[in-house]
Amino acid sequence: MDKLHATKIFESLASGIRLDVFRLLVKHAPTGLVAGEIASLLELPPNNLSFHLKAMTHAGLINVTQEGRYQRYRAQLTLMQALIDYLTAECCSADPESCFEPNKASSCCDAA
Amino acid sequence: MDKLHATKIFESLASGIRLDVFRLLVKHAPTGLVAGEIASLLELPPNNLSFHLKAMTHAGLINVTQEGRYQRYRAQLTLMQALIDYLTAECCSADPESCFEPNKASSCCDAA
DNA sequence: TCAACTATACAACAATATTTGAAATATTGA
DNA sequence: TCAATATTTCAAATATTGTTGTATAGTTGA
Numbered sequence A, B: 001m002d003k004l005h006a007t008k009i010f011e012s013l014a015s016g017i018r019l020d021v022f023r024l025l026v027k028h029a030p031t032g033l034v035a036g037e038i039a040s041l042l043e044l045p046p047n048n049l050s051f052h053l054k055a056m057t058h059a060g061l062i063n064v065t066q067e068g069r070y071q072r073y074r075a076q077l078t079l080m081q082a083l084i085d086y087l088t089a090e091c092c093s094a095d096p097e098s099c100f101e102p103n104k105a106s107s108c109c110d111a112a
Numbered sequence C: 001t002c003a004a005c006t007a008t009a010c011a012a013c014a015a016t017a018t019t020t021g022a023a024a025t026a027t028t029g030a
Numbered sequence D: 001t002c003a004a005t006a007t008t009t010c011a012a013a014t015a016t017t018g019t020t021g022t023a024t025a026g027t028t029g030a
Helices: A003-013 A016-027 A035-042 A046-059 A078-087 B003-013 B016-027 B035-042 B046-059 B078-087
Strands: A062-067 A070-075 A104-106 B062-067 B070-075 B104-106
Touching: A003 A016, A003 A046, A003 A078, A003 B003, A003 B016, A016 A035, A016 A046, A016 A062, A016 A070, A016 B003, A016 B078, A035 A046, A035 A070, A046 A062, A078 B016, A078 B078, B003 B016, B003 B046, B003 B078, B016 B035, B016 B046, B016 B062, B016 B070, B035 B046, B035 B070, B046 B062
Parallel strands: none
Antiparallel strands: A062 A070, A104 B104, B062 B070
16 A cells, blocks of 8 residues: 555545445445446436546456446455555554554455 | 545545645654644645645544644544444445454544 | 744635546347 | 447536645744
């Protein structure tokens, strides 16, 4: 996890639409959803959704597999752990005595 | 934690400068740093830094206390926990059997 | 009160992101 | 092959955000 990647992930989640998409895919982990299902559940025009899905995929927040004519998207839950570790790196290094617990976080699902 | 608040937090972290500021304040938790220290450590013009500090403060990511003529900023580490909980809410609700662990994450420091 | 210092507020411009509509690609089944 | 469906790509219009310079407000110590 480097700064550029972390920034991309946060950018991905900084839009209300993309945040909705991600949380929807978290709910539907580990199965995922195909693009049309996401579009109808969130009531989004397909081309706009595609724009956001592409950005999220590029950031590594979700991944995609082809199923015939459908594209199935899944949340990359393990990425969250790396992101939190990056955020809390060297936490309290200026005053370690005040830090009562090491940074730790576990993702919900193993999937994706 | 609602969608608007989560979006604001992610927006705050979506800029390289603000990400640097936040991680710097995490390092210097729980003491924090005054604005001038941040500006010189990150080599930023004070007015630009002030712009970003304001955005981060408004998002609740950091908080500020006055010390004479100085403003001391501290990272709000506990907010991260709420954010992760929001992101992983209803995780795998479509297929709970596949979810081997409840979402959990602990912040590094109690401080701030 | 004055001068020096710290920090913020505002306005203008440049840069970037988002939305929309039309067209293109690819897969499926008749 | 043809038509229907699913999804993506592209380009233009709109909206938002980031940066910079200048001005302002508050604090300190003499």
